[in-house]
Amino acid sequence: MEAQRYPDEFNGIIAGAPANNWSHLFTGFVWNEQAALNTPESSLPVAKLLTVQNAVLAACDSLDGVKDGLLDDPRMCRFDPSVLLCKAGDNSECLTAPQLETLKKIYSGPKNPRTGEAIFPGYPPGTEAAPGTWAAWITPADPASAIQFNFGNTYYGQAVFEDPQWDFRKFDFDRDVRFGDTKAGAVLNATNPDLRSFCAEGGKLLQYHGWGDSAISALSSIESRASARSFHDFWMEEAKPPARLRTSIACSWCLEWVTAGADTVRTDSIRSRRLKHGSKKALRRNRCWEPVPT
Numbered sequence: 001m002e003a004q005r006y007p008d009e010f011n012g013i014i015a016g017a018p019a020n021n022w023s024h025l026f027t028g029f030v031w032n033e034q035a036a037l038n039t040p041e042s043s044l045p046v047a048k049l050l051t052v053q054n055a056v057l058a059a060c061d062s063l064d065g066v067k068d069g070l071l072d073d074p075r076m077c078r079f080d081p082s083v084l085l086c087k088a089g090d091n092s093e094c095l096t097a098p099q100l101e102t103l104k105k106i107y108s109g110p111k112n113p114r115t116g117e118a119i120f121p122g123y124p125p126g127t128e129a130a131p132g133t134w135a136a137w138i139t140p141a142d143p144a145s146a147i148q149f150n151f152g153n154t155y156y157g158q159a160v161f162e163d164p165q166w167d168f169r170k171f172d173f174d175r176d177v178r179f180g181d182t183k184a185g186a187v188l189n190a191t192n193p194d195l196r197s198f199c200a201e202g203g204k205l206l207q208y209h210g211w212g213d214s215a216i217s218a219l220s221s222i223e224s225r226a227s228a229r230s231f232h233d234f235w236m237e238e239a240k241p242p243a244r245l246r247t248s249i250a251c252s253w254c255l256e257w258v259t260a261g262a263d264t265v266r267t268d269s270i271r272s273r274r275l276k277h278g279s280k281k282a283l284r285r286n287r288c289w290e291p292v293p294t
Contacts, residue, residue, distance in 0.1 A: 001190035003205050007198035015207040017216050020224055021120065022155070023177070023185035024110075025216060028120040029152030030171050031110035036143050037169075041098040043143035049129040051093055052103065055084055056125040074124035074211055075219075081107070106138060109217070114174045121219035127212030137214040147215070159184050191224070193231035 001020070003013055019025055036043045044052075060077035061067050071077055081103050086094035095103060109122030128134045137147045149168075157166035160180045181189075198205070209221040 003195055003198040003203060004190050004192045007195075007203060008201050011201060011203050013203065013205045015205060017209045017213050017218075018190070018207065018221065018224070019216050020190040021220060022188040023180045024120040024189075025220070026152045026155040027173070027177050027180070028110050028122075028217070029148040030156060030168050031119075031173070032106055032138055033146070033149040033152055033168050034171065035102045035105040036139060036146070037149075038102070039098055041096060042102050044095070044099050044102055044134075044139040046135045046139065046141050047092055048095065048099070049134055049139065052081070052084065052095070053126065053129040055079070055081075056128070060126070071124075071126040071211065074126050077125055079125050102139075109219075110173055112174050112177070119173065119177060121217045121223060123214060123217050124211055124219060127214075130212050133212055133214035155184070156180065191227070193224075193228040195228055195232065199232075 002009055003015075056077065056079045057069060057071075059079045060071055060074075061069065063076050064070075064072035081095070081100060084095045084103075085100050086096055090096050105122075107122045107125060110119040111117065112119060123134075123138075135141075140146050153166070153168055156168070156171065156176070157163060160176075160183055195203075195205070207221055207225065209216075209218040211218050
């Protein structure tokens, strides 16, 4: 928002997992709430999250060339959750039909029922059982207590409809989304791809996002970056882009980039700092982070 609305306030900005599209982010929260609470059988038990994650890793872990329990780029994973459907009764190693439907909806993200257009990206596979992720934000032991659901209900019930009796089950993903965009999105959203004023002030923006973020899908940062890049298609030949997106960060990256006028971030120096300040044996892998391809 600073880069878009107040371009002359900072010449270097680090944007970590930005919730820049509030109205659609919270729409995604309601989407997941409707999916998980559709019936008493719809919610994903916490105990099954590891089953889901293990199935994802079994299908996609080796795609990046290293089988280490991590996905370098979950977008490359073509995991079909249908393989988890229970075939002989419910058990901890499979998903029932309602649970499978919920998982598919969490992965896909909300869509407009009239146009089929995606409203907000879903959540990438691969970290479903990681501590503090899905079990807290989307599918806790008490399904109705998910952190996402509280944010979604508060936003639409109070900020948008101003109705203490607002019912998430009656939410219309066409009409109500448009109403929310008009009433609250104009104030809260920071989705303008035009960074020309920020660029003209000499500003540089370093954006980062964790693939396992279960509050704000990392795919939203990639969409935001793609939107800005599309708007500024002249960057490739006429100017250098003021915005870069990476999946990890050290604060000194941005300082070096701004003060030294560097065109790229020196990932080799970041790697050496990690090795210097930590035990080499403690590192599970030694790969420097690369810019996310768009």
